[in-house]
Amino acid sequence: MYSEKVMDHFRNPRNMGEMENPDGIGRVGNPVCGDVMDLYIKVKNNIIIDAKFQTFGCGAAIAASSMVTELVKGKSIDESLEISNKAVADALG
Amino acid sequence: MRKIYLDNNATTPIHPEVIKEMGNDLEITYGNPSTLYSIGKEAKAKLEEARGRVANIIGAKSEEIVFTSGGTEANNLAIFGICKAYRNKGNHIITSKIEHDSVLNTCKALERDGFDIAYLPVDSYGMVDPEELKKAIRPDTIIISIMHSNNETGTIQPVSDMARIAKDRGIPFHTDAVQSIGKIKVNVEDLGVNLLSIASHKIYGPKGIGALYIRKGTRIQPILFGGHQEKGYRPGTENVPGIVGFGKAAEIADKNIETERLARLRDRLYNSLKEKIERIRLNGHPTRRLPNTLNVSIEFVEVEGMILALDDLGISVGTGSACATDTLEPSHVLAAMGVPPQLAHSTLRFSLGMDNTDEDIDYLIEIFPGVIERLRSFSPLY
Ligand SMILES: Cc1ncc(COP(=O)(O)O)c(C=O)c1O
Numbered sequence: 001m002y003s004e005k006v007m008d009h010f011r012n013p014r015n016m017g018e019m020e021n022p023d024g025i026g027r028v029g030n031p032v033c034g035d036v037m038d039l040y041i042k043v044k045n046n047i048i049i050d051a052k053f054q055t056f057g058c059g060a061a062i063a064a065s066s067m068v069t070e071l072v073k074g075k076s077i078d079e080s081l082e083i084s085n086k087a088v089a090d091a092l093g
Numbered sequence: 094m095r096k097i098y099l100d101n102n103a104t105t106p107i108h109p110e111v112i113k114e115m116g117n118d119l120e121i122t123y124g125n126p127s128t129l130y131s132i133g134k135e136a137k138a139k140l141e142e143a144r145g146r147v148a149n150i151i152g153a154k155s156e157e158i159v160f161t162s163g164g165t166e167a168n169n170l171a172i173f174g175i176c177k178a179y180r181n182k183g184n185h186i187i188t189s190k191i192e193h194d195s196v197l198n199t200c201k202a203l204e205r206d207g208f209d210i211a212y213l214p215v216d217s218y219g220m221v222d223p224e225e226l227k228k229a230i231r232p233d234t235i236i237i238s239i240m241h242s243n244n245e246t247g248t249i250q251p252v253s254d255m256a257r258i259a260k261d262r263g264i265p266f267h268t269d270a271v272q273s274i275g276k277i278k279v280n281v282e283d284l285g286v287n288l289l290s291i292a293s294h295k296i297y298g299p300k301g302i303g304a305l306y307i308r309k310g311t312r313i314q315p316i317l318f319g320g321h322q323e324k325g326y327r328p329g330t331e332n333v334p335g336i337v338g339f340g341k342a343a344e345i346a347d348k349n350i351e352t353e354r355l356a357r358l359r360d361r362l363y364n365s366l367k368e369k370i371e372r373i374r375l376n377g378h379p380t381r382r383l384p385n386t387l388n389v390s391i392e393f394v395e396v397e398g399m400i401l402a403l404d405d406l407g408i409s410v411g412t413g414s415a416c417a418t419d420t421l422e423p424s425h426v427l428a429a430m431g432v433p434p435q436l437a438h439s440t441l442r443f444s445l446g447m448d449n450t451d452e453d454i455d456y457l458i459e460i461f462p463g464v465i466e467r468l469r470s471f472s473p474l475y
Contacts, residue, residue: 010401016471031474034395034423034438038473054473058397062471 002059005093009063014070019052031056037065041072048072048080067091097453100411101295101446102244102272102386107338108297108345108447115299115338126331127322136333143340147304150343151270151289152280159305159326160336164271164292165195167305168238170316170327171267171288172199175236176208177314179265183233189213189221189250190429192240196269197425200238213239218378219248219430223255234264241270241279241289245426245442246377247386249273256285265311271295271303275346276355276383287311293335297447298342302335355445356384362443362454363387369462376432376440385445390436393475394468399441402464408457411442435474 002010019040029035035057042050051069055062067088072080098106118139124132126140141155148155161167176186188200190212200210211229213221221239230237237259242249252268259266267288273279275296281289287308294300307313307326319328367373372392391399396412403410412424423437432440469475 007401010398011405013471027473031435031438032433034434036473054471056393056472056474057395059401061395062398 002063003093006060006063009066009092010059013053013062013066015050015052015066015073016054017052018054019050022052029057034058035061037061039065039068043077046076046078048075048077063092064088094407095456097408097456098448099443099445099453099457100409102247102383102442102444103411104294104300105297105446106448107299108342110345111298111338111341114341115334118334118337122333122337126333127320139337140331140333143336143343146340146344146347147291148306150274150279150347151291151306152282153306154309157281157306157309159307159323160331160339161303161305161327162301162332163294163303164193164269164290165303166327167271167290167292167303168193168195168267168269169199170305171290171313172196172203172236172238173316174313174326175265175267175288175311176203177316178312179235183231183235184208185211185231185234187211187213187226187229187234187237187239189215189239191215191219191221191243191245191426192238193244193269193271196238196240209233215248215429217431218381219243219246219376219426220378220381221250221255223251223258226255226258230258230262230264234262236265236267238267238269241268241273241284242277242383243377243426244272245424246388246430247272247383247444248378249277249381249383252286253284260285272383274343275350276385277352278350281306281308288313293339293342296342296346299335299338302332302339304339349447351447352384355449358449358451358454359385359387359443359445361451362457363389365458366461369458370465374436376427376430387443387445388440389443390432390440391465392436392439393472394465395438395472396441398468398471399464402468403461406460406464408460411444412440 022040023043024041026039037055040052041048051072053065055065122135122139124136126137144155144158148158204210213225256266265287268286269290271292274291289306292303315326322328374390376388423434427437
């Protein structure tokens with residue numbers, strides 16, 4: 001059902017956990033629907049230098065969260081805003 | 094890697110003796126039971142032997158058993174079949190909110206055809222109150238269908254009390270006993286039901302075969318049309334290998350009901366997990382429950398993560414309802430019991446079976462708390 005890449009990100013999520021002193025925090029989802037994601041970022045000179053996440057959700061939600069943190073790191077805020085659902089899905093193969 | 098199967102309410106492995114008996118049937122008694130020559134008559138004899146074995150496990154007479162393609166078809170035949178026979182008497186059906194989809198969706202289909210359905214509520218243990226049934230009965234009620242035990246929580250309903258109420262009003266009573274057979278003693282005389290559904294693949298038999306018990310004298314119409322097989326209640330050339338396997342499985346299950354052993358393993362599992370994991374709660378009745386079923390909510394972790402992580406460790410467990418796995422809707426059973434949706438998303442069902450041992454439970458107790466700790470570290474809610 002899940003691709004190897006999804007399973008890899010589920011088994012070994014990258015950048016998982018809370019961040020101390022983040023520059024930005026976002027929460028999406030709702031526990032009632034079964035999905036909540038917290039995303040933390042650290043920004044320097046308009047570049048995301050670190051990202052971390054915590055997710056309550058299915059295997060795909062955890063893998064997607066993990067992949068997003070990988071995708072935004074090193075990008076500018078504007079570039080990060082351009083990352084679409086499809087880009088995450090494509091990155092997870 | 095150690096393999097531990099703990100989803101026996103979804104389906105059971107096939108008993109080796111059942112495989113042997115089916116193999117024999119496929120090879121030697123392949124005849125059509127409706128024919129007159131000896132290979133057909135042998136098949137007919139096998140069919141009737143199996144019917145007797147299935148009747149035996151519920152204390153019924155052979156002629157009260159109609160073979161179907163499984164639990165789903167047995168439930169469809171019971172409800173549609175009674176509604177067709179009693180159409181002139183009324184159009185009111187009573188069922189409960191926690192039935193299996195094969196009952197609920199049958200009722201919904203009838204609702205679209207103009208029938209009126211009462212879905213009885215349950216308490217926080219998932220139990221229907223017979224007083225609620227009394228209140229719901231109307232002069233035009235033509236069938237009552239309440240499951241014997243629930244597939245997700247294992248809660249056992251007070252079926253004999255409810256069947257008595259139905260009998261006093263002259264209303265046919267059907268019970269879906271798919272999950273109870275083979276796990277606890279079920280007897281149609283003690284229960285006093287008119288109709289009862291059974292599925293072979295929950296009692297170590299093959300898939301795609303089941304039966305409906307129809308008490309002698311019950312008025313019911315078929316829902317499939319064709320030949321004279323199963324006295325016209327279920328036409329079509331019989332699935333003889335399936336029926337033979339089902340019969341063997343019933344014979345074995347009748348002798349080997351393991352109520353105490355399974356309850357002991359299950360309770361040991363729950364008591365240990367409760368000690369090692371905080372914020373875990375039991376869903377279902379503490380005592381009036383199938384001996385093999387443990388349904389627990391483990392706060393702050395989503396169920397799919399638990400299933401995938403356990404699968405990586407060789408352990409198969411269920412979400413409670415296979416259908417909910419596709420839709421990602423929280424379980425209608427837990428919702429009816431008042432379990433909040435967030436907790437329903439964190440619910441896992443362990444259902445034990447004949448192959449499970451003390452060593453399996455020890456292994457699970459050893460590794461499960463670590464799995465939960467890891468998954469909780471992912472969770473923003475923890
Ligand atoms: C309570 C209950 N009723 C009916 C069914 C359907 O049986 P089958 O899969 O044989 O159609 C199941 C299991 O799938 C069940 O658990």
